[in-house]
Amino acid sequence: MQPPAEFVHWMFATGFLLLGLCLFAQAIVGDEVWRRRAWRAYLWPSLIFLMGVLMWPVMVFFTNSTVHMLAHGSWAQVMMLAGAAELGLVRGKLHNPYWRLTMPLAFLVSGAALLIHEQNGWFFARSAFLHHLIGWTIVGFAIFPFAATFRPRSTFWRSGFAVAFVVLGVMLYCDRDVAPVFGHIASQAGAPHR
Amino acid sequence: MSTQLASERAAVRRSARALTITALGPATMLGGVVWAFLQPYRITLLHPHGQGFWWLAIEPPLLVVLAGIAFAFLVAPGVIEDLEAHEDGR
Numbered sequence: 001m002q003p004p005a006e007f008v009h010w011m012f013a014t015g016f017l018l019l020g021l022c023l024f025a026q027a028i029v030g031d032e033v034w035r036r037r038a039w040r041a042y043l044w045p046s047l048i049f050l051m052g053v054l055m056w057p058v059m060v061f062f063t064n065s066t067v068h069m070l071a072h073g074s075w076a077q078v079m080m081l082a083g084a085a086e087l088g089l090v091r092g093k094l095h096n097p098y099w100r101l102t103m104p105l106a107f108l109v110s111g112a113a114l115l116i117h118e119q120n121g122w123f124f125a126r127s128a129f130l131h132h133l134i135g136w137t138i139v140g141f142a143i144f145p146f147a148a149t150f151r152p153r154s155t156f157w158r159s160g161f162a163v164a165f166v167v168l169g170v171m172l173y174c175d176r177d178v179a180p181v182f183g184h185i186a187s188q189a190g191a192p193h194r
Numbered sequence: 195m196s197t198q199l200a201s202e203r204a205a206v207r208r209s210a211r212a213l214t215i216t217a218l219g220p221a222t223m224l225g226g227v228v229w230a231f232l233q234p235y236r237i238t239l240l241h242p243h244g245q246g247f248w249w250l251a252i253e254p255p256l257l258v259v260l261a262g263i264a265f266a267f268l269v270a271p272g273v274i275e276d277l278e279a280h281e282d283g284r
Contacts, residue, residue: 003248014257021218021265028211029277036276040269173254 005062006177013172015051019044020165027158041090049083052076071117078106097152103145107164111138123184126176134171138164212274219266226258 022044026034035041055076063069085102088094114135120128144160151157178190230237237256238249 001247003252007248007252010252010254010257013254014261017222017258017261018264021222021261022269025215025218025265025269025273028214029273029280033273033276033280036280037272040272043269173258 002061004177006175008058008062009172009175012051012054013169013175015047016165016169016172019047019051020162020169022047023162023165024159027155027162030153035090042087045083045086045090047083048079049087052079052081052083055079067117067119071113074113075110078102078109082106097149100145100149100152103161104142104149107138107142107145111135111142114138120186123181124186124188126174126179126181126185129181130171130175134168137167137171141167212277215270215273215277219262219270222262222265223259224262226255226260226262229258230255 026044053076055072059069059072059076063072082102082105085094085099089097089099112135114131118128118131118135122129122132141160141164144157144164148154148157148161179185233255234240237253238245239253239256242250
């Protein structure tokens with residue numbers, strides 16, 4: 001009953017897509033309007049926190065090496081940390097806005113974990129290509145939540161932050177367990193399937 | 195005169211924000227539908243015979259459409275209502 005890894009990627013992609021839509025809407029209308037309804041203020045921080053929690057079963061059930069376990073575990077921790085920090089700020093339990101720096105930290109740690117735990121080259125198979133691409137993309141996109149911490153009213157930085165999650169979702173949707181990338185697939189990768 | 199122009203421009207900008215929020219959900223749904231047409235083999239419901247549970251339950255283009263529906267019907271209406279109330283000074 002355990003789903004193949006590609007299905008887990010697609011489910012997380014859907015979560016990131018929803019996250020991106022909510023963040024983009026908040027960037028457009030501003031915090032004052034977005035937080036007029038209490039449940040909405042908690043919506044995307046809760047979603048990030050929940051996705052961090054759900055990374056733990058991924059770590060447990062989809063670990064095929066120590067480095068995979070460390071990567072999945074680090075994603076779980078930084079996503080929970082970023083979500084919890086935002087929840088604390090929204091609730092008023094945390095006051096220092098620099099807690100928002102946990103988000104670029106999560107981006108950097110996640111990107112580094114993706115790059116470090118991928119042992120194969122870019123064109124080994126599609127999953128290897130996407131690990132490299134997503135890793136560098138997340139590291140690059142970390143500038144958006146970082147800048148948004150210091151320019152919280154900037155639509156540009158906050159929209160970029162939202163787009164980061166949409167792009168991440170699109171790349172995760174492209175993932176397959178064994179598939180070629182631009183016609184390349186190493187013989188050791190196995191037989192590609194649908 | 196210039197004040198009137200400024201307020202008209204502000205009104206246009208405000209409606210543009212509401213329109214953008216309104217369009218986000220349908221645009222996402224459209225993305226899923228376009229993807230389904232480009233890669234119909236990803237919709238296993240079209241040929242369900244012999245497919246396992248996960249292939250039938252998790253179909254990426256449909257997930258994109260579902261995400262768009264969730265945003266369009268659960269999130270966007272309230273945001274637009276609050277945005278318009280905010281713009282009207284309520």
